Amino acid sequence: MNDSVIHFYATGPLVALVGNPNCGKTALFNRLTGSHQKVANYAGVTVERKEGKLVTPSGKSLRLLDLPGAYSLHPRSPDEAVTVNVLQGRAAGEKRPDLVVCVVDATNLRRHLRLVLAVKRLGLNCVLALNMADMAEQAGVKVDAEALSRELGIPVVRTVAIDGEGADNLLAMLDDPVLWHHGPGAAAGTTEPESDPRGDHEAVRGILQRLGLDAAVPNTASDEIDKVVLHPVAGPLLLTVVLFMVFQAVFAWAEAPMSWIEAATSWLGQTASGLLPDGWIRSLVVDGIIAGAGGVVVFLPQIIILFFFILVMEESGYLPRAAFLLDRLMGSVGLSGRSFIPLLSSFACAIPGIMAARTIANPRDRLVTIMIAPLMTCSARLPVYALMIGAFIPQRQVFGGLELQGLVLFGLYIAGIVSAMAVAWVLKRFTARGQVRTLMMELPGYHWPRVRNIAIGLWQRVLVFMHRVGGIILTLTVLLWFLASFPGAPEGATGPAIEYSLAGMFGHALSVVFAPIGFNWQISIALVPGLAAREVAVSALGTVYALSATGDATAQALMPLIAKSWSLATALSLLVWYIFAPMCLATLASIKRETGGWRMPLVAAGYLFTLAYVASFLTYRIALWFGA
C-alpha cells in the first residue's frame, strides 16, 4: 500500500460520499462507480482511500470519493479524522469536495440525520441520499422526500443501493447546476463541528415529528435472527460451526481450481522449455520465473474463498455479532470484541488486520492487537501448510467424514489463536492495570449480501495479492534463482550444483543455527527469501529442489520429494515454526508505520522469533522422542 496523493481520475469536480457507518454508503459507491474505482491510502495515514469515476446522464465526468463512515464530526479514530479533515479542506493532498452526498439509512433517520445537519453547517454544497428507502417502506416508514428536503433546505433523492433506479435518480440530480453553486450559505459556513450533539438531536426530533416519522421503527426480522445468533448457547455454537465450515471449504472447494493452475503452470514450463535454447536463460525462465510465480498463484483460490466468507459475514451483518459473542473471551485476555475484526482480517493477511486496528479507540488495546495479529494464520502461510500437510498427513477421513488434512489445518489455526490469546494475556498482566475499555459497537440490521459488493471486494483483494506476486515475490524468486545458480559447480563436482552456490553456502551457515530444530540446509535457504513473504518459501523450496535434484526427480512435484527426504519431526517442526515466526518483512513494515517507530516492529520480531525457535525446538525433540 502506498501513500498516495494522486487523484486517479484527474478531471472533473469532486463529490464526496459521507455517512454513518452501516448506512449502505459503500454499496451505493459500488453501484455508482462499478469497476471504475481505485483503492489507495490517504497521504500520511494508513486509512483506505476509495475514489471512483462516474459520468452523469448529460456526459459530465465526476470524481467520487467514498469517505470513511463517521458517527459525528468529532473524530474518535484515524478513519473518522480523515472524513472530518477532508470535509474541512484540511487533509494533506486532498481537495475540499465540491459537493457532498450525505447518505442516510432511511430506517434510521433519527441518528443519521444528525450528521447531515453537522455536514451542512460546514458550508459545503449538500445533497441527501435517502438510502435503503425500500427497506424503510417495508418497515412501514414512508418518508416524504420533498417535505424532508424543505425541512433540511437541501435536495433529497431516494436511493436503493441494490438496484440501479435510485442511483440513476441521484446521477440525474448531479446534473443540476443549481446544486453546485448554491450551497446552504457556503460563505457563511463555519468549519467547526457542533459542540454538542444534543442541539442537533433536538432539531432532528423536530423534523421527524413534523414529518410524522416519530414512531419507533420495528426491527422484527433482525431481532428474530438475533434471538438465535446471540443466544447464550446456540450463538457460540453457530459461530464455531461457521468458522469450521469456512476452513473446511478453503481446502475442499479450492482443490479443483488449484489443480487447473498447476496443470497450466507445468504446461507453460514445458512449452517454454521447448522454445528456449538450453542454458541459463531457459533455467531462469522455467525454474525461476514460471515455477516461482506458478507456485504462488496456485494458492489464489484458497485466498479468494477465505476472503469471500469474510466479506459475506461483513456484508450480512454477522461479523459484529461474532465480535459481540467473543467480547467476553477477548476481555479475559484484556482485549475487546472490537479486536476481533482486525484479528479476523489477519487470517487473510496481517497487513489489512494491522491497519484495521485503527478502529480500536483504546491505544493499549490497539497496540496489543497489532502485536498479536501476526500470530493469526494468514493466507500466505496456507501454501506452506498445504505443502507440508499434503506431503506428510495422509488423505483420509476420520470421525465420520471429516478430512484429516482439513482437521490438521484447523488445528494449526487454533494453535495460532491460542498462542495469540496467551500473549495478550501476558501483556494484560503487565500493561492493563486500571484500564477502562470501550465497546460501543453497532449491530446493524441483517441483510442479504449483495453479489456486486462481494465481487468488487474480492476483486480488489485479488488485485492486491497479485500485485504482491508480480512485485516482491517474483523479484525474490528470481534473486534466489540467481543465488542458487552462481557460482556454478566446480569441475568434477559430485554433489548437486546448488551446494556450491552462494545460496548453498548461506544455507549451510544458517543450518548451524537451525539444526537443533531439525531444519536441513534446503529449508534454511528457503527461509531467507521467505522473509519477504511467507509463501515465497514454497517457491524457494521448489527452486532449491528443482536445481539440486538429479535425473528423474526434476520432473516430480515438490510434495513427494519432501515426503521422502524429510523426517516427520522436521515437517512438524517447520509447521510449528510457521505458526510463530516473524517471516514477513511487509508485516513488520506495517507495524512500524502504524506505531510510528522501530521499537514495536523490533519487539514483535524479537518475541515472535523467540517463540518460534522454542516451540519448534520442543516439537522437534518431542517428535524425535516418539520416533517420528
Added chain:
Amino acid sequence: MRRITASCASALSPNLARTENALNAITHTMLPMESSLDALPLHQHAYVVRVKAPAGAPEWELWLAEIGFIPGERVTLMARARPGGDPLVVRIGDSTFALRRAEAACVQVALDAGAKS
C-alpha cells in the same frame, strides 16, 4: 423487581393480579421509576434520563450521546451475553448497539411503565 411482582401476582391469585394492575396505574401517574441501563430487565421499554461518564473515561459522555444516548430517547435491553451478563445488546432509538456493562451503567433510564415488548 416489578417483573417478579408481576409473575408472582398472576400465579397466586386474581386479586393480587389486580393489585399489580393498580401498581402499574400508579407508576403511570407518579414519577417513573429510575434505574441504570445495565440493571434494566430484558425487553422493558425505558427512556434515557441522563448520561454520566465515570471519572476515568469522561469521553464516554460525548461518545454515548453521538450514538444516540440522549435524554428522552427510547431504550430497551435486548440481550445479555452469557456467562457473566457482559456485554449487553441495547436498542437505542432505531439502532442496536453492543455495550459493555460499565458503559451501560453510565446511562440512567426511567421505566416506560406498562409498555413491554
